[in-house]
Amino acid sequence: MVELVKYCPTPQATEQLAKDIAPFLLAGDVIALTGYLGAGKSHFARALIIALGCKQKHLPSPTFNLLQVYDDTRMPVAHADFYRLQSPEEADDLALEGFLEHGLTIIEWPENAEHIIPSNALWINIVDEGEGRKFVLKADSSWEKKFGLFAPELRRKSSEKNRLAYLAEHTGRNSHVLTPVSADASFRSYWRFSGEDKQTILMDAPPPIEDIACFAEIDKYLEGIGIHAPHIHQLDTKKGYALIEDMGNTTFYTAIKEGADTLTLYQKAVDVLAHVARSPRAHVPVYDINMYKDEASVFSDWYMPTANGHATHTAERRQYREIMASFYDIIKAVPTTTMFKDYHCQNLMLLSPVKDVKSHADIVQNIADVGVLDFQDARVGPATYDLASLLYDVRFDVPSDIHDILIKRFVDSLDGAVTMQAFMDSYRLFAIQNLLRIAGVFTRLAYRDGKTNYLDYMPRLWGHLDKLLAQTPQAKELVVFLSKNTPTIREIAV
Numbered sequence: 001m002v003e004l005v006k007y008c009p010t011p012q013a014t015e016q017l018a019k020d021i022a023p024f025l026l027a028g029d030v031i032a033l034t035g036y037l038g039a040g041k042s043h044f045a046r047a048l049i050i051a052l053g054c055k056q057k058h059l060p061s062p063t064f065n066l067l068q069v070y071d072d073t074r075m076p077v078a079h080a081d082f083y084r085l086q087s088p089e090e091a092d093d094l095a096l097e098g099f100l101e102h103g104l105t106i107i108e109w110p111e112n113a114e115h116i117i118p119s120n121a122l123w124i125n126i127v128d129e130g131e132g133r134k135f136v137l138k139a140d141s142s143w144e145k146k147f148g149l150f151a152p153e154l155r156r157k158s159s160e161k162n163r164l165a166y167l168a169e170h171t172g173r174n175s176h177v178l179t180p181v182s183a184d185a186s187f188r189s190y191w192r193f194s195g196e197d198k199q200t201i202l203m204d205a206p207p208p209i210e211d212i213a214c215f216a217e218i219d220k221y222l223e224g225i226g227i228h229a230p231h232i233h234q235l236d237t238k239k240g241y242a243l244i245e246d247m248g249n250t251t252f253y254t255a256i257k258e259g260a261d262t263l264t265l266y267q268k269a270v271d272v273l274a275h276v277a278r279s280p281r282a283h284v285p286v287y288d289i290n291m292y293k294d295e296a297s298v299f300s301d302w303y304m305p306t307a308n309g310h311a312t313h314t315a316e317r318r319q320y321r322e323i324m325a326s327f328y329d330i331i332k333a334v335p336t337t338t339m340f341k342d343y344h345c346q347n348l349m350l351l352s353p354v355k356d357v358k359s360h361a362d363i364v365q366n367i368a369d370v371g372v373l374d375f376q377d378a379r380v381g382p383a384t385y386d387l388a389s390l391l392y393d394v395r396f397d398v399p400s401d402i403h404d405i406l407i408k409r410f411v412d413s414l415d416g417a418v419t420m421q422a423f424m425d426s427y428r429l430f431a432i433q434n435l436l437r438i439a440g441v442f443t444r445l446a447y448r449d450g451k452t453n454y455l456d457y458m459p460r461l462w463g464h465l466d467k468l469l470a471q472t473p474q475a476k477e478l479v480v481f482l483s484k485n486t487p488t489i490r491e492i493a494v
Contacts, residue, residue, distance in 0.1 A: 002144045004151055009132035014040060017135060018047035020150045023448045025052070027075045027102050027301050027317065032110035032117050035126035037083075040133055041108045044126070045079055048106065052077060062108075067094050071311040075301060076103035082112040091116045098314035148208040156206040156240055163191060163204055166241045170234050178202065186210065192246060200233060203242040213237040215376040218282060221338075225279040227272060228351065228371050247371040252345040253396055260350070263402050269348055269390055270406050272367050274413035277337040277383050287339060287381025289328045296324040296433050298440030306443050307487050316485055323478050327429040330474060334382050334426045335417045341377040343386040344393045348372060383414070384423065388431035392464045394438060394457040428472045435465045443492060455492065462490055 008014040031048070033041040046059045052073040062068045062081040070077040078099035082091060091113035099105045100118065110117050122139045137147070148155040156162070160178065167176045181190040181201060187209050191202040205212040216237070222229040234243035250258075252265050285291070300320045304312045312320075340347075349371030387410055391398050411423050439461055442454040469475050469482075 001138055002141060002147055004137040004147050004154065006135045006137070006151070007129055007132060008135060009130070011040075011043060014044055014133065014135075015047040015051075018044055019051045022048055022051035024146045024149045025075075025104055027104065027297065028100070030100060030105045030107065030118055030121040032121050032123045033106065033108045033126070034111060034123065039126040039128075041126060042081075044124070044135075045106045045108065049073060049077055049079065052104070067096075069099075071313060073104075073311050074305050076311045076314050078103060078105045080105065080107045082107060082109040085109075085112045088113040088115055098318070102314040102317040103311070144208050148206075155209055158187070158189065158204055158206045163202060163241075166236070166239065167193065167202060170236075170243065199246040201230070201244045201246045203244055205240045205242070207238070207240045210240060211376070212240050212242055216242065218284065218375050218378045221282045222372065222375065225276065226367070227276065228368050229375065230371065230373065247349040247351060247373070250350045252348040252350060255350040256345070256396075262399060263405065265348075265350070266390070266398065266402060266406055267409060268367060268370050269343075269345075270387070270410050271413075272348075272370050272372065273337070273343070273383075273386050273390075274410055275367055276340075277335065277414065279338070281336070281380045282338040282378055284338065284378045284380055287379040287385075289325060291379070292328055292331075292433065293321050293325055295437045297321060298444065299436040300440075302440040302443040302447070303436075303492075304486060306447060306492050307490065308485075312485075320481060320485075323481055324433060326477070327433065327474065331384070331426045331430050331433075332382050333418075333422050334384055335414055336380055337383040337386075339379050339381045339385045340372065340375045341379060341385070341389075342374045343372075343389045345390075345396050345398075347374045382426055382430060383410075383418075384427040384430045385434065388427050388434060392431045392435060392468070394435070394461045394464065397460065425472075425474065428468050429474060432465065432468050432472065432475060432478070435461055435468070439465075446492075458491060 006017055008017055031045075033045060035041055042061055042063075049059060049070055052070075052075070054070050054073050054077075056070070056072070059070075059079075060068055062079050063083060066081055066084065068079045070079070076099060078096055080091075080094060080096065085091060096105060096116065100116075107117065110121075110123075120140050120142050122137060122143060125136045125138075127134050127136070139147075163178060164174075164176055168174045176193045178191040178193050181192050188203060188205045191204065192199055193202060203212065203215075205215070212235070216232055216235050219229045219232055223231065230245040230247055232242055232244050234241075236242070252260075252269065255265060256262050297317065297320070300312045300317050304316075351369045351371050387407065391403055391406065407424070407427070408420075411418065411420055439458065442458060442461075445451040445454045469479050
């Protein structure tokens, strides 16, 4: 269990707490509000509903009719009050099942029907504290990262002062100059500093919202099978810092812009995937159907409500997940591998300088010259995912005339373990799921986190998606769903 205590001295502070929590709530979350009569449960619930986008001027109490429903919010919201229940079984008549799985459910007096409260609910108890209220939030460990997201005091502060202090402690020097290396969609940041004989990167991954131990474990696995991941010189999992190998500035994207041969580089990127597929699997979670559906649902939970201007209704969300789930048996009918999960040209480093290469054919001699970044979300799953991510890159147009060459190269490396037809069926459907997921992620980054630059990639994303949908007969039902439930004008603006 994880616990967080927040003191709200005024009603305005209570409303601010609701505003802080709302951006990080997901469909399927349940909030159980407890406290004495008049403690402020309804005030907090209304503030939360408003923070989720509700534009109604008057939000009635569910005390007498037991349930109020809202759909002008980011996700459907059911606000229930169990105070007047005569027996716990009466809660079953409210038909909350759809909201418990596909919306947000806020329940006052949940102790009157605890059987309906899922084990992963967030319990908030409100008590008097001086002139204000104390909110005690308790939940299982699945909420730890969310607590860190909406309560900055729980996470280690990411600051230059703290970074320099860590470097001084582990290098014995106090005169470091830090230079940011690259932007990241996560809360991690990377900083280059000069050591005595080489440059090193400081990774700043503040816990609990980032798990640097997971990164280190997968890094060790990759090095163990001969993949050039950044070597870790120093690691502090408790504080969330690591000193890692500096692989330079030449990503595959940069190298291509500077004149390197695209086919040669991408053949080596495929060879890395082939080598991983032939190697023992990493000890990471399996990419099962639940993870697959949850990732697909980022589209219905972020892009669709943002583009449509209203919540994705529970029936629509259920239909979308059922359509996506219908693809899963086809997707998994290929060999499994360790999936990088973020494999594209800007996470691949060319370790041999382009200017030193005499011919395009010699750009990369072997996979040791390919540095791989951003693999902390690795999973064991279908071998088609990373290749689809690589070739349907939303940041860069991989020339269409080399797709077939690269796909054949990878399938041939599997030594007859899968037919080309089965591979292509899985590959296209997985690419569709991933692109829909990315559309949702980019929307979330723009609207929740203020990282609007990711919306610049959306036109290319839609182009990839339309091409794939036209090529994939199994996706006909999805095409109908998207045409019915998403606007004709796809672009969104902040």
